[in-house]
Structures are given as structure tokens and as C-alpha cells.
Amino acid sequence: MEKFGKSQPVKRVEDTRFLTGRGRYVDDIAPRDALHGVFFRSPVAHGVITGLDVEEARAAPGVAAVLTIADLEAAGMDIHLDGAVLENRDGSRAAAPLRPMLAKDRLRHVGEPVALVVAESLEQARDAAELILLDHDDLPAKLDLAPGGEALHEAAPDNRAFDWGMGDEAATETAFAEAAHRISLEVVDNRIIVNSLEPRGCYAEWRDDRLHVAINGQGVWDHKEAMVKAFGLAPEEVRVTNPDVGGGFGMKGGTYPEHYVLAQAARQLGRPVRWMSERGEAMLSDNGGRDLVSLAELAFDADHRITAYRVTTRCNLGAYNSQFGQPIQTRLFSKVLTGVYDIRTAWLQVEGFYTNTVQVDAYRGAGRPEAIYVLERAMDRAARELGRDPWELRRINFIRPEQFPYESATGETYDVGAFGRLLDRMAQAADRAGFAQRRAADAKVGLLRGQGLCYYIESILGDPSEGARVVFEEDGSVAIYVGTQSNGQGHETVYAHFLSDQTGIPAEKIRVVQGDSDLIEQGGGTGGSRSVTTQNNATLSTVAKMTERFIGFLAETLEIDARAISFDGESFRAKGSNLSPGMLEVAEMARRAGREDLLSHEARAKLPGRSYPNGAHLAEVVIDPETGATEVARYQVVDDFGNLINPMLAEGQVHGGVAQGIGQALQERVVHDADGQLLTASFMDYAMPRAGDLPMIGFVSEPVPSLNNVMGMKGCGEAGTVGALAAVANAVQDALWERGVRQADMPFTPHRVWELLQGELVAAQ
Numbered sequence: 001m002e003k004f005g006k007s008q009p010v011k012r013v014e015d016t017r018f019l020t021g022r023g024r025y026v027d028d029i030a031p032r033d034a035l036h037g038v039f040f041r042s043p044v045a046h047g048v049i050t051g052l053d054v055e056e057a058r059a060a061p062g063v064a065a066v067l068t069i070a071d072l073e074a075a076g077m078d079i080h081l082d083g084a085v086l087e088n089r090d091g092s093r094a095a096a097p098l099r100p101m102l103a104k105d106r107l108r109h110v111g112e113p114v115a116l117v118v119a120e121s122l123e124q125a126r127d128a129a130e131l132i133l134l135d136h137d138d139l140p141a142k143l144d145l146a147p148g149g150e151a152l153h154e155a156a157p158d159n160r161a162f163d164w165g166m167g168d169e170a171a172t173e174t175a176f177a178e179a180a181h182r183i184s185l186e187v188v189d190n191r192i193i194v195n196s197l198e199p200r201g202c203y204a205e206w207r208d209d210r211l212h213v214a215i216n217g218q219g220v221w222d223h224k225e226a227m228v229k230a231f232g233l234a235p236e237e238v239r240v241t242n243p244d245v246g247g248g249f250g251m252k253g254g255t256y257p258e259h260y261v262l263a264q265a266a267r268q269l270g271r272p273v274r275w276m277s278e279r280g281e282a283m284l285s286d287n288g289g290r291d292l293v294s295l296a297e298l299a300f301d302a303d304h305r306i307t308a309y310r311v312t313t314r315c316n317l318g319a320y321n322s323q324f325g326q327p328i329q330t331r332l333f334s335k336v337l338t339g340v341y342d343i344r345t346a347w348l349q350v351e352g353f354y355t356n357t358v359q360v361d362a363y364r365g366a367g368r369p370e371a372i373y374v375l376e377r378a379m380d381r382a383a384r385e386l387g388r389d390p391w392e393l394r395r396i397n398f399i400r401p402e403q404f405p406y407e408s409a410t411g412e413t414y415d416v417g418a419f420g421r422l423l424d425r426m427a428q429a430a431d432r433a434g435f436a437q438r439r440a441a442d443a444k445v446g447l448l449r450g451q452g453l454c455y456y457i458e459s460i461l462g463d464p465s466e467g468a469r470v471v472f473e474e475d476g477s478v479a480i481y482v483g484t485q486s487n488g489q490g491h492e493t494v495y496a497h498f499l500s501d502q503t504g505i506p507a508e509k510i511r512v513v514q515g516d517s518d519l520i521e522q523g524g525g526t527g528g529s530r531s532v533t534t535q536n537n538a539t540l541s542t543v544a545k546m547t548e549r550f551i552g553f554l555a556e557t558l559e560i561d562a563r564a565i566s567f568d569g570e571s572f573r574a575k576g577s578n579l580s581p582g583m584l585e586v587a588e589m590a591r592r593a594g595r596e597d598l599l600s601h602e603a604r605a606k607l608p609g610r611s612y613p614n615g616a617h618l619a620e621v622v623i624d625p626e627t628g629a630t631e632v633a634r635y636q637v638v639d640d641f642g643n644l645i646n647p648m649l650a651e652g653q654v655h656g657g658v659a660q661g662i663g664q665a666l667q668e669r670v671v672h673d674a675d676g677q678l679l680t681a682s683f684m685d686y687a688m689p690r691a692g693d694l695p696m697i698g699f700v701s702e703p704v705p706s707l708n709n710v711m712g713m714k715g716c717g718e719a720g721t722v723g724a725l726a727a728v729a730n731a732v733q734d735a736l737w738e739r740g741v742r743q744a745d746m747p748f749t750p751h752r753v754w755e756l757l758q759g760e761l762v763a764a765q
Helices: 015-020 069-074 122-129 169-180 221-231 257-269 279-285 325-335 366-385 390-397 421-431 432-444 491-505 529-559 583-593 647-666 719-735 752-757 762-765
Strands: 035-041 048-053 065-066 111-118 133-138 161-168 182-189 199-207 208-216 240-241 272-277 290-300 306-318 346-354 448-457 465-472 476-480 510-513 565-567 572-576 598-608 614-623 630-641 697-701
Touching: 035 122, 035 257, 035 279, 035 476, 065 122, 065 257, 069 257, 111 122, 133 279, 161 169, 169 346, 182 366, 199 257, 208 221, 208 257, 221 240, 221 257, 257 272, 257 346, 279 325, 290 366, 306 325, 306 366, 306 752, 325 346, 325 366, 325 572, 366 390, 366 448, 366 719, 390 421, 390 448, 421 432, 421 614, 421 630, 421 697, 432 448, 448 719, 465 529, 465 583, 476 491, 476 529, 491 510, 491 529, 529 565, 529 572, 529 583, 529 598, 614 719, 630 647, 630 719, 630 762, 647 697, 719 752
Parallel strands: 035 272, 208 240, 306 346, 476 510, 630 697
Antiparallel strands: 035 111, 048 133, 065 111, 161 346, 182 290, 199 208, 199 272, 290 306, 448 614, 465 476, 465 598, 565 572, 614 630
């Protein structure tokens, strides 16, 4: 590990800026002369637009423009928002209905943008939006995950967007028919609202016939391509920038209607236009997460080894295809379908449905937490029905170390793994042996204690290639230009220290540059836990190229053979010379020699394969049966992230992911009424986890270095959420089992748990 990073728990340098209010977020940097935008949004979930009168709003004080879909079309824009589309099981193409930038002819969810009001002040824009007259004929709201109901789109008359499958259906059916034991469990994965600390926002301006859009997203290049398409511009006519971002979690990964509409308003008016979402607006318009129901079935032989696995899922897409909506519960779910178990025969079938709700897209983990949740809930149920210890049932089905590299039933090639070793470490770290005593102590005072285990694996997603450019500045500092985008993960610290480790350049002299399509030609952004692994791999290639060029320059300068010069990670050394210049000194020598070509170095690199972080989560919950109140009393994580560059930041990522998982498991739940109105549209009704709701989270690193990158690293950004859902849910089910509760679904709010204990929900199911 010495060559690739010192694995030191370095504190985040960017935190000083953020915690002292000096962060530069999109709403901080909008031009002072920018006009303010306010979106008028649909008040109903489903209806046909019969009239839209914006003239009074246009005439209101301070109003510069009001834009509708007709205005965008009249301007020659391509109003269609792109979304990935699957291939159905029968080979046909999944549904791809028009998703317009503003509502066109029909309203399909509460909060859908209908018009943009632009005014000199925010207050004037808000007042004018109140003057818009929208007439519509109501239609029934479609909310269930089943064929039928009022059709949202002609392209999907039964509201089914796709019917997708992966695996060997016939072989799976045969295996189930021949199995010694079969178990099944249906689980609900509740919809959540992401609620990033900083809501979405952007501003747009045109300068010298060039479009500049500033967003608070997860990268700039997809957005640039989308703007080029929407406006019919050449790539060099569009610039997208991304400043500091207060959380993304997948929700900010895609493009949104507001970006395009603001850009057109700025073009039409010849002035910058800004917009910042409010919290209630965000709850109605941000992409949601999860929202699926899965039936999991496991087949076992007489020795309790899994012979087949089958999952049938119904998932909610919302009103339209979002950017990544269709692939999440299908292709991404399938990446870890069989988890860490030696399952050779599997079948996954997924149906996606359109409903009159906001779109569902990526949320921390994007398909992998959902898949692991289903599998690990099913493994716990199997252990109960087979009369096996849940730890041992997992252990006898683990992929064994000698089986690596291992190709899963869905085509993933796991490079390494030592799952049994991590489980042993978990038993020690979590004091498994002491659980019975803790449970008995709680029982004496009338409390129920349960323990839940989850063993997860994650497949790192996104573009495996990335670029890095290192520039030596005149003031003696160094800039590294990166193609990823920090949303709060600590990239400025990690990238600077990693470059410092490889070159000897002091970290405090290194500046990380990101999020500007003019300065960085290509990049993959952040998402899928890809950033640190892919970016540092590119940095290694850039450093290697830079070192080679500097050695050549020194050889010319010293008039010696280049083979006589070496670099030890901090200094260059030449045989027969007492000179030992560092990178900064060689760069200054090159500058004085007029070698400007040696002051900038760039390379791209592609990882040879994905990494597969994995690990065990163990939760213990305590339930008060009189009230249903559920507390996560203990929580332990043992993770294999391979070699860690900064253990402190890795642990922080785990803590954040676990907090989001606990939040979904215990508190967060989106509720609509029968008409599609969102009933949980504020923090008065939608419960987010607070510090007091969370336990101390134990973290242990048990690395098994990846073979798919020279650094031996594995991504860690989403792993906490992937493991947390099933760990908490299995713990709750364990606590409730002796009281006769056989079906327990998230979120385990006090009221829902109390009802389960009273038998009300059991009877209903």
C-alpha cells in the first residue's frame, strides 16, 4: 500500500470552508443582475389541460416573461427529455412516451412544471405565478403497481412500461420442481424522498452567443450533451459548470426540466435567469427513490444449499421515464441479484409501471440496495423455516475463496472475496455471544430485542475510464483537473493527498479543479461509488506520464542517460550526481528553460474490471410493545473496501449511508391520497432521521484488495445504505417473530409496529 497511498485518516480540508459559511453553492454564485424564476406546477395528479391563461401573469409588475411548452416549441427547441429504455422479454422495445420539458396537453403528477414566470424579484415572480389560470378536466389517478387504470400514455395503454427478464427461466423452474425445500417471501421497498441538504437549483446565461448553465448536480458532461441536443447547438457553444453541492445521492444525477426552461428564458430575454427550489417544491418535483414490491423465492437441496433463486418485481417509474428509471430495478438490480452466494441458477422478472407520481430514479445504491434487501430478507426467512442459524445458512452458501474469480448467474465476475472471514470478524466486533444476555435483560422489563444480519455485495457502476490533468502554476502551486464531481464526499482532500503521496508535492500546494466543461473535456461525474477508484487510477497514469517526461528533461539537462535517473515518489535521483530535485523543482527548471510543454500533463485510464465491495452489517433493535417505538440500540459494520486511501473518510461514508438506510427502515415513507396528492410534503409529515434516532455505528475494515485495479481499492460511497436496510428489517422481524408477526415491511414506525403487534396488519395481509 505504500506505493499507492499512506492510508492515513486525514481530515477533510474542504470542511473549513463549508462549516464557516464560505461554500460557493449555485445560489451563492448566480450573477447579480439575474432575473428570478418561479415555476407554476400542476395542482392535480392527472388531468387534461383545457385552458392555460398566462396573460395576466405576463402583465404583472416586474415580470419579464412567462414561458409555456408552446413557447419552447415556437423557439424550435427539442422538448423531449431523454430516458434510458429497455428491451422487453419478447424482444420488443419498452415504452418511451414523450416527456416534455413543461406539461403538454395533460397533467401527469402533482408538481409537474407547467410554466415558468421570470421577474425582477423573487417576490414578483411568486405573485405573478398566482395569476396563472389553469383549466383542466380531472382524470382518475393511477397509483397501484398493476396493469390497468386510466392510461397515462398512449405508448403504454395498460400503464405497463416494460416486462423485462434476466437469467434462465426454464432451468429455474426445473430446479424449484426438484428442490427439497422451497421458501418465499414478498417484501415492500417503500418510496422515499431524497431531501438533500441543498435543494436543486441552477442559473443560465448567454454570453457571446454561448450558453452557460450552472447546476448543482453530479457532473457536467451529460448535461452539456443534453443542452446541445435541446437547442441544436454545437458542443463548443455550450458550457456547463457545477460548483459546491450540498448532497446529491443519485437524485441530482440526471437532467431536469428546469435547466432547459431557464436556459431558454435567458436566451429570450438576454439576461441571466436563476431558480432555487424550496423544500416543499423539492418534495413534489425531485426524483423519488426505491418504490417496488418483490416476491423472492429460494430453492434448497436436502443439505440446505441454494439450488435456485427467483425474484418477481413490480416497480414504480412515476409519471414518465426518468433518465435512469427503467434500468435501476432491472439491469442494476441484477448486478448483485445472487449476492455473495454460490447460486448457479436464477431468474429475475421485472415489470415497470407508470403512475401519477413524480418520477423514480437513482437513490444511494440505485438498484443494489433493493436487490440485497430482497435477498437478505429471504435468507433470514429461509433460516427460520429450515430451522437453521441464519449465520450458518449464509456461511454454507457463501462463494468460497477458491472459487474466485467467480462468474455470477447474471454475468458479473467477482474478482476476490473472503466472506467467511468477515463474518467471523463481525461475530467478534458485535459481541454476538452476548446477544442472548442482552435480549433476556430487555425481556425482564417488557421490551423486545431483535438482531438482524445482512451480508451485502455491491457492484461499482459507471464509466470505468477517467482522465486527470496536472498543471504546474507560476506561483508554485499545482492544479489537478478531475472528471468526477464532489457532492460532499471529500474529493478535494482525497485527490490532493493521493497526488501528494505519488509525487511528494505538498498537499497544501495542490488545488482540485472539477465541474467545468470548458476546463475539463470529458468526465464521468459521480455516481455508482466510482469516483475515487476511477479518478485515482487516472491520476496514477498521469503521474507515470509526468515522471517519464521529467526524467527525459533531466537527462537532456544533465546530459546523461535517462536510464540513470529514477524517481522514488518524492525526489528524482541521478547516478553520479548529488542533485535530488522534487517535482516542483523540476517543473520550475522546465519553466526557466522555456519548456511550457512540461508544465501540463494529462492521461486517461480505464479500470480493467469492476470492484465489488462487500461486508456484513449487524443491527440490534429494541421495541417497546406498548407503543411500538423501535430503537436501533447497536449497530456494527465490517467492510471489505480493499485498500483504503483515507480510513476516516471511508468510515464517514459508511456512517452517512447507514443513517439513510435506518431512516428508510424506521421513519421515511411517502404517502399519497387516492387522488394522487402528496400527503407527506413537508417535514411535519415526512420524518427524516435525526442524531438522536441513530446509534453509535461501529466500523471495522477487513480488506481483501481488489485485483481489478492496481491500487487494490473498492468503492465505498453507497455501501452503508446497501447493507443497512436488511440488517434493520431483519432485526425488527426477529424481535417480533415470537409474538406471531410473520410479515413486517418498512418503515417500522411506532404506529405500524404497534399495529403489527396487535395483529391488525397481520390480519389484513
